[in-house]
Structures are given as structure tokens and as C-alpha cells.
Amino acid sequence: xxxxxxxxxxxxxxxxxxxxxxxxxxxxxxxxxxxxxxxxxxxxxxxxxxxxxxxxxxxxxxxxxxxxxxxxxxxxxxxxxxxxxxxxxxxxxxxxxxxxxxxxxxxxxxxxxxxxxxxxxxxxxxxxxxxxxxxxxxxxxxxxxxxxxxxxxxxxxxxxxxxxxxxxxxxxxxxxxxxxxxxxxxxxxxxxxxxxxxxxxxxxxxxxxxxxxxxxxxxxxxxxxxxxxxxxxxxxxxxxxxxxxxxxxxxxxxxxxxxxxxxxxxxxxxxxxxxxxxxxxxxxxxxxxxxxxxxxxxxxxxxxxxxxxxxxx
Numbered sequence: 001x002x003x004x005x006x007x008x009x010x011x012x013x014x015x016x017x018x019x020x021x022x023x024x025x026x027x028x029x030x031x032x033x034x035x036x037x038x039x040x041x042x043x044x045x046x047x048x049x050x051x052x053x054x055x056x057x058x059x060x061x062x063x064x065x066x067x068x069x070x071x072x073x074x075x076x077x078x079x080x081x082x083x084x085x086x087x088x089x090x091x092x093x094x095x096x097x098x099x100x101x102x103x104x105x106x107x108x109x110x111x112x113x114x115x116x117x118x119x120x121x122x123x124x125x126x127x128x129x130x131x132x133x134x135x136x137x138x139x140x141x142x143x144x145x146x147x148x149x150x151x152x153x154x155x156x157x158x159x160x161x162x163x164x165x166x167x168x169x170x171x172x173x174x175x176x177x178x179x180x181x182x183x184x185x186x187x188x189x190x191x192x193x194x195x196x197x198x199x200x201x202x203x204x205x206x207x208x209x210x211x212x213x214x215x216x217x218x219x220x221x222x223x224x225x226x227x228x229x230x231x232x233x234x235x236x237x238x239x240x241x242x243x244x245x246x247x248x249x250x251x252x253x254x255x256x257x258x259x260x261x262x263x264x265x266x267x268x269x270x271x272x273x274x275x276x277x278x279x280x281x282x283x284x285x286x287x288x289x290x291x292x293x294x295x296x297x298x299x300x301x302x303x304x305x306x307x308x309x310x311x312x313x
Contacts (some may be wrong), residue, residue: 047098093128180195
């Protein structure tokens with residue numbers, strides 16, 4: 001079976017790349033072609049998002065793949081939300097629309113859906129979810145969102161699969177590190193929370209992790225944050241292995257990255273999040289940490305895997 005994998009891949013973000021590798025590794029029976037913002041071997045570009053990309057991106061390769069594949073899978077992440085980018089819902093709707101245009105089933109797997117600032121964003125997400133032949137969501141908030149659209153009968157509730165990747169390999173150390181995981185558009189709220197936590201106790205060290213080290217703006221923010229914290233260490237994180245190595249000595253994690261919270265939860269580390277908006281994916285992680293144990297979360301991931309595998313058949 002030939003399947004096109006669609007997601008926020010190729011933008012240099014650890015979480016999205018980890019999701020891509022998870023899908024390729026967990027379903028080896030599938031022949032995958034990946035849609036990427038920066039396509040490499042075995043990958044094709046995203047659909048064009050403007051006049052410039054229309055002229056410079058070889059999007060016709062992607063059209064050819066859409067014609068030949070058996071299924072189109074949206075593989076994890078919070079794709080359908082307009083909190084950070086009003087264009088995001090448009091982009092992913094176009095990919096789903098093209099799949100339907102060629103008569104290819106659309107499978108939405110391990111999705112975070114919402115919140116929405118605009119009616120257009122929610123309409124595009126609802127239309128895509130309604131037309132999907134399979135839908136699994138990774139958190140209760142997303143489940144409530146699709147239930148409000150009348151789709152609760154077709155949805156599978158699961159959890160982010162990176163939890164399984166980290167939980168199965170966890171190894172905790174004995175250090176007392178304070179771990180900071182900002183993002184490129186972090187601001188005063190993250191900085192102020194970091195300084196309060198820094199003053200709350202004595203630490204063996206402070207490590208600032210960058211999940212998108214190729215981003216100039218994120219690197220700049222991390223360096224500016226480091227100037228406020230003497231002897232702090234900036235660590236570019238390119239892989240789950242590096243993340244596990246850093247967190248093995250952590251005593252507390254402050255994160256504005258969703259997969260930073262997932263990793264802390266999988267390792268049983270105390271953590272706090274800085275949310276981007278009320279009720280967003282990060283705020284949901286604190287509620288999950290208080291209500292769900294490791295066994296329940298692992299079972300939820302496996303339930304999502306089994307459901308997707310059956311849908312692929």
C-alpha cells in the first residue's frame with residue numbers, strides 16, 4: 001500500500017520530525033511518501049501557498065503522487081488551529097481537498113484540533129474532519145471540539161505517540177537541573193516564569209533547550225534568555241536521543257513546547273507550561289498530567305495505533 005504522509009514536516013521542529021519518524025517506523029508495512037516544507041529523499045513539497053511558491057516549488061510532483069497513492073494520512077500534530085497562523089487551516093484544508101478531488105481516503109491520525117480564533121479556520125477544520133474516513137485525536141479538548149461538530153461517533157481518542165517513544169526508553173539520573181524549553185516566539189511570560197522558578201530553589205545547573213535550532217529567532221531568544229541566567233547552557237536538540245539525555249538529569253521542566261511537556265510527562269518529571277492561548281494544547285497537558293496515569297496514557301497511544309492500522313487496511 002502506498003500512502004502519502006502529510007504534516008508540518010521539514011520546518012526544523014523536533015516534535016514534528018519525531019512524529020514523522022514514528023509513523024515511518026511504526027507502520028513499516030506501508031510504502032510512505034512524505035509531504036515536507038523542505039523535501040529530501042522520498043519526499044515531495046507542500047502545495048504552493050502563494051505566487052512565489054507557485055513559481056518556484058515543484059508542486060506538480062506532489063500532484064502526481066496524489067494521483068497514485070492509496071491513502072492520505074495526516075500524521076500527528078496540531079495542524080488545524082489558527083492560533084499561531086491564520087493560514088495553517090487553509091494549507092491543510094487544501095491538501096485534504098486535493099486528496100478528495102482524486103478520490104483518495106483521508107485519515108486524520110493523532111490530531112490536536114483547535115482552538116480557533118476565526119470562523120474560517122474552524123469551518124475549514126470541520127469540513128476536513130467531516131469528510132475524513134478516519135479520525136483520531138490526542139487530547140480531551142480536541143475530542144470535545146469534534147464532538148461539538150457532531151462527529152463524536154466516528155472519532156478515536158488516543159494520545160500523542162511521542163509519549164510511547166520516550167516512556168519506553170526512559171532513564172532518569174540524579175542531577176538537579178532546571179530545564180527551559182522556549183520557542184521562537186516566546187516572550188515576557190516565559191522569561192518571567194523562568195526567573196521566578198530560578199529563584200525558588202538552588203539548582204545544579206540550568207539548561208536551555210532549543211527544539212528548532214535552525215531558527216534564527218529561536219536561537220536569538222534562547223541566547224538572550226541565557227544572558228539573564230549566569231552559567232546556563234544552551235543545548236540544540238536535534239533528536240529524541242539528545243532530549244532524553246538532557247532530561248535524564250532534570251528536576252523541573254518549564255516548557256512552551258508541547259513535546260517538551262509530553263517528554264516530561266513520560267519521564268514522570270514535574271513541569272509547568274506557558275500557554276499560547278486559553279484552552280490550547282499546552283494547557284491541556286497540565287490537566288492530563290493530573291488525571292491520567294502512565295498505564296492509561298500508554299494504552300491510549302496503543303489504541304490509536306491499532307485503530308490507524310485497521311483503517312489503513
